[in-house]
Amino acid sequence: MTAHRDQLDALGVAADHRQANGAGRTVPDATVARLALYLRALTSLADAGTATVSSESLASAAGVNSAKLRKDLSYLGSYGVRGVGYDVELLTEQIRSTLGLNQNRAVALIGLGHLGQALAGYAGFASRGFRIAALVDNDAALVGTFVRGLAVQHSDELENLVRAEDISIAVIAVPASVAQEVCDRLVAAGVTSILNFAPAVLNVPPHVDVRKVDLAAELQILSFHDNRKAVQADIEADAALAHSNGAGLSARAGQAGTA
């Protein structure tokens, strides 16, 4: 439970990423994942005209607790003022800089089915320092059409585009059956970071990062918790029943062990 405090993706595979920042420190992975949240909250605050924010209110806007927020920010350096809070603009800039968002990175998007189209149109990308520089699909009906002002190119052009636009980040939104092949070509062309929406495990060389978004997995995780609630409710109902009954195991309470 614990409501919105509850996000935990934790596919939990250890990682050894660490970045030295200006102060020579290191930023934990869990912190990096949250910096993006803080950035979004800060952007809202800035839009609302707020100049200064305390760890308490920024934390609640981002849905985390304030101790964690302060610890996270401390990895970037000391950009708050005791007794006052954080300067919204300064902190925004620090986070953007830490995340490397000040370079307007070029991104390639491979696959323009519904998901690809949704991603191409996602305002959050453009507004946060990412420029979609290449749209690629192998469907002849799509090639040459324009999506958000950019022409879709045939997948034969993939390598040329990656090199011409100096693209290091790619988003894969193709069917699972061709994901590995697309991935291999991207890597060969020089891409070093991949966001994968295809339900497939990608094998890449050690210098390449892959992040995966698995839509079905997300639902399954929810399902587990939802199921747990149902079972729990049953157990409680049984306990109440047992009180007047003596028996205490309903048919449904055993469902978690069904084969």
Add this chain to the structure above:
Amino acid sequence: MTAHRDQLDALGVAADHRQANGAGRTVPDATVARLALYLRALTSLADAGTATVSSESLASAAGVNSAKLRKDLSYLGSYGVRGVGYDVELLTEQIRSTLGLNQNRAVALIGLGHLGQALAGYAGFASRGFRIAALVDNDAALVGTFVRGLAVQHSDELENLVRAEDISIAVIAVPASVAQEVCDRLVAAGVTSILNFAPAVLNVPPHVDVRKVDLAAELQILSFHDNRKAVQADIEADAALAHSNGAGLSARAGQAGTA
């Protein structure tokens, strides 16, 4: 780096979910998140006609190491055979049961923009025990159209649909500006698990679970690591330079500290 071993979403907010399974144990959240991966790998194996699999090969198919896989499976009980491996079908059934996927849960999908349409058509949902039972949008142009054989309903019907279909899981794919309102209505109608694609923090009562998929955040995390690689490369280049030079700080190496 560490290639495909590298998935770690870890927005890392503590959670206190625990489920008692048949054996009365408890399943860690990190394990639950990976069960979905194992399930996918097992499905491929079954399709390929494999009857038995070792922890080593299942682990590599899922992109994790075998010790972790075995530990994860041990939370479900003892379904392997020493010296032999795991029976693919039995293990699949155990995982499905643990995740509560044997009940063909009804899911509501709110918002049928490109992302919503992509989700509606996502084969992974149907094939893994989820039945999309309601499509809702407030755009008059969409209401009444059919998406994958199901009619889109007007958002006024949201509460009725949730109750009629006994829906406990909903997917929010609407703009951030209306996400909280949609969320409130879903919760009031009885939904207890929400998968949120809108870039907004949702406030919900304690008995409701929210999982969030933040597309921009994913790219930003990649950006961080990509940036780190660039900085690292610069540092190494500097070191090499310093060797013959004595100076050793290129203009670009300082970028992480830019304001």
Add this chain to the structure above:
DNA sequence: ACGCTCTTGTGAAGGCATTCACAAAATCGA
């Protein structure tokens, strides 16, 4: 029946991340 080989299941150790709790710093009012 027995020893060899293979692979699981799991205590124990180690590593990260979160949370706690408080000293240090900054502002404000008197």
Add this chain to the structure above:
DNA sequence: TCGATTTTGTGAATGCCTTCACAAGAGCGT
């Protein structure tokens, strides 16, 4: 100037997850 108040930054403690490493169990050939 000084004390009260606020809020940051951070050591220390706690807890969760991963990894290690090996004993226990299962099959197989002889």
